[in-house]
Amino acid sequence: MDVDAGHGAALGRTLSTPPVSIPLISRLRSMLSWPGGDDDPVTTLTRTHRAVHPGADAGMLRRGYLIAENMHRGQMRKSGDPYITHPLAVAQICAELGMDTTTLVAALLHDTVEDTAYTLEALHGDFGPEVTHLVDGVTKFDKAFYGKAAEAETVRKMIVAAGKDVRVLIIKLADRLHNMRTLDARSPASRARIATATLDVLVPLCDRLGIQALKRELDDVVLYHLEPDEYERIDQHVRNRPGWSEYLSSVTGAAHAAIRRGGVKARVTARPRHYYSIWKDTVAGGYAEPFDLPRITVIVDGPETDCYAALGAVHGEWRPVAGRFKDFIASPKNNMYQSLHTTVTGPDGRLVEVLIRTEAMHRCAEYGVATGYRYPKEAARPEVEGLSWLRRVLDWEQDTADAAQFVQSLRCDLADSQIQVFAEGRPVVLPAGSTPVDLAYEISADKGDQCLGATINGRLAPLGSQLDDGDVVEIFCESDGNAGVMNTATHRGPRREWLGFVKSPQAQMQINRWFAEENAPGISIADKVRLGRATIGLTLRKHDRGLASEVPLRRLAEELGYPDLETMLVAVVDRTLEPDTVVEQLIALVDHPD
Numbered sequence: 001m002d003v004d005a006g007h008g009a010a011l012g013r014t015l016s017t018p019p020v021s022i023p024l025i026s027r028l029r030s031m032l033s034w035p036g037g038d039d040d041p042v043t044t045l046t047r048t049h050r051a052v053h054p055g056a057d058a059g060m061l062r063r064g065y066l067i068a069e070n071m072h073r074g075q076m077r078k079s080g081d082p083y084i085t086h087p088l089a090v091a092q093i094c095a096e097l098g099m100d101t102t103t104l105v106a107a108l109l110h111d112t113v114e115d116t117a118y119t120l121e122a123l124h125g126d127f128g129p130e131v132t133h134l135v136d137g138v139t140k141f142d143k144a145f146y147g148k149a150a151e152a153e154t155v156r157k158m159i160v161a162a163g164k165d166v167r168v169l170i171i172k173l174a175d176r177l178h179n180m181r182t183l184d185a186r187s188p189a190s191r192a193r194i195a196t197a198t199l200d201v202l203v204p205l206c207d208r209l210g211i212q213a214l215k216r217e218l219d220d221v222v223l224y225h226l227e228p229d230e231y232e233r234i235d236q237h238v239r240n241r242p243g244w245s246e247y248l249s250s251v252t253g254a255a256h257a258a259i260r261r262g263g264v265k266a267r268v269t270a271r272p273r274h275y276y277s278i279w280k281d282t283v284a285g286g287y288a289e290p291f292d293l294p295r296i297t298v299i300v301d302g303p304e305t306d307c308y309a310a311l312g313a314v315h316g317e318w319r320p321v322a323g324r325f326k327d328f329i330a331s332p333k334n335n336m337y338q339s340l341h342t343t344v345t346g347p348d349g350r351l352v353e354v355l356i357r358t359e360a361m362h363r364c365a366e367y368g369v370a371t372g373y374r375y376p377k378e379a380a381r382p383e384v385e386g387l388s389w390l391r392r393v394l395d396w397e398q399d400t401a402d403a404a405q406f407v408q409s410l411r412c413d414l415a416d417s418q419i420q421v422f423a424e425g426r427p428v429v430l431p432a433g434s435t436p437v438d439l440a441y442e443i444s445a446d447k448g449d450q451c452l453g454a455t456i457n458g459r460l461a462p463l464g465s466q467l468d469d470g471d472v473v474e475i476f477c478e479s480d481g482n483a484g485v486m487n488t489a490t491h492r493g494p495r496r497e498w499l500g501f502v503k504s505p506q507a508q509m510q511i512n513r514w515f516a517e518e519n520a521p522g523i524s525i526a527d528k529v530r531l532g533r534a535t536i537g538l539t540l541r542k543h544d545r546g547l548a549s550e551v552p553l554r555r556l557a558e559e560l561g562y563p564d565l566e567t568m569l570v571a572v573v574d575r576t577l578e579p580d581t582v583v584e585q586l587i588a589l590v591d592h593p594d
Helices: 022-028 045-052 058-072 084-099 100-108 122-126 130-140 149-164 167-181 190-209 212-226 228-239 244-261 276-285 305-317 359-374 386-398 405-414 437-444 445-449 497-501 505-514 525-542 551-557 565-573 579-592
Strands: 268-269 295-300 338-345 350-359 418-423 424-431 451-456 459-461 474-477
Touching: 045 058, 045 084, 045 100, 058 084, 058 100, 058 122, 058 350, 058 579, 084 100, 084 359, 100 130, 122 130, 122 149, 122 551, 130 149, 130 167, 149 167, 149 386, 149 405, 149 525, 167 190, 167 212, 167 359, 190 212, 190 359, 190 405, 212 228, 212 276, 212 565, 244 268, 244 295, 244 305, 268 386, 295 305, 295 359, 295 525, 305 338, 305 350, 350 359, 405 505, 418 474, 437 445, 437 474, 437 505, 445 451, 445 505, 497 505, 505 525, 505 579, 525 565, 525 579, 551 565, 551 579, 565 579
Parallel strands: 295 350
Antiparallel strands: 268 295, 338 350, 418 424, 451 459, 451 474
């Protein structure tokens, strides 16, 4: 390893080590004057990035690339390409989304800590805490040490890291997209496994983040690998649609003229559907041939009230189809998506889908949580208002010791469509099919445990009643003084039968925990890491020493053959490694570095 982990403070008081020279970093800095000709692999990345962010620090990008290239040198992908082509492509995807320089640098370095001798300490010293957090968030746990638990713990770690910075998920999605683009180099079994995992977790995550610019391609490449015959059928359909372009051109022209006559300034464009969307509707409707309605998008140049004026103009031009209107402006989706959807009987009696939105809504529909990074001067970053689902997941993550159970609950949560109901004067997002009990637990654990009854839209309803989108619900609890009103016996907490109808992971976990309190709780790898760190600290205190930096600890982990410090700390908790032994070797390492 050319880059030593030794920059940074050392262990406590007398446990100090002299600074370590880093000749590689000096060499890299001297290379930053590279002219950036046609053979420069960073040129395209820099151009793409500066097209969105003109003042971006190109030198930081180049430094990140050079460190990544040096650390991955000699490594090859299964396709036979040099490994560096992968992080460079991931960074390019992030740049096309319009992400900031910090994200691009983390994308370039996202595999270094996992696959090379580059350490988090070196990364922190070179690029600071933000890049370090992003890279650590997408770094997988080592399968050789963690076994079957590694994959689940990795997903859990990523979600927790995303709770602090959602850019972790954006890098992971870009990483998976490039891997999916190059999946043909893998065996058929690997292709099926990776594509299925992408469909189960990452595609729904992409949808929850609202990044349709990524989701469309992820959808299509998953279809290509899992349903190649169906993909080919849709491809043939898309390539052989006589008169399709001409029809869409006439529809957009007529719609634009009608909207202009209505006094609204807007641009109207064709909005072809991607392959997976066509296939999904074809299967859902049981059609023998691909079902693909013509679709246009109206983007108004004005306030959201102009969207409704444009809707009136379109409905004045063509008859709307009953039951096919949705107002996602008044009731946005939980991933921040806003638009009006309508279907009309267009020219020649053909059905046409019409989407109507403002320019800001259109940007958010394309880029979701990335919108605030792509347009930092025009829009506040939307993570706070758009990631309520992530906050909900993090809430029940803390109550789940078993990582496998957490991931299974996450899959279920992501797989379900969602509804929005209103309770206590605010909207609450729940999985489709949820009941008043799910809602009660979503409000608070105590509310769920004490739930006695509910009204839906002003009428008393059984607790197992399924809620519909837009319902107004009131929950009655014993603590509200409603036991007599509900004619219910003394409350004794949740009922086991609730497990037969609750839908949300939060409700399931809380109810199960109520009935399993006598069982010793499990402990997650993250908990073991925290406990191991505390154990080492207490053991050091017995020797009148203190821990001021983890650099020597990480060196010791490497000397003892562990892939990282976290794995060594888990070994301490599992007692496969005695804390006294660790501390004695740690003191010897620092006091006698030679």
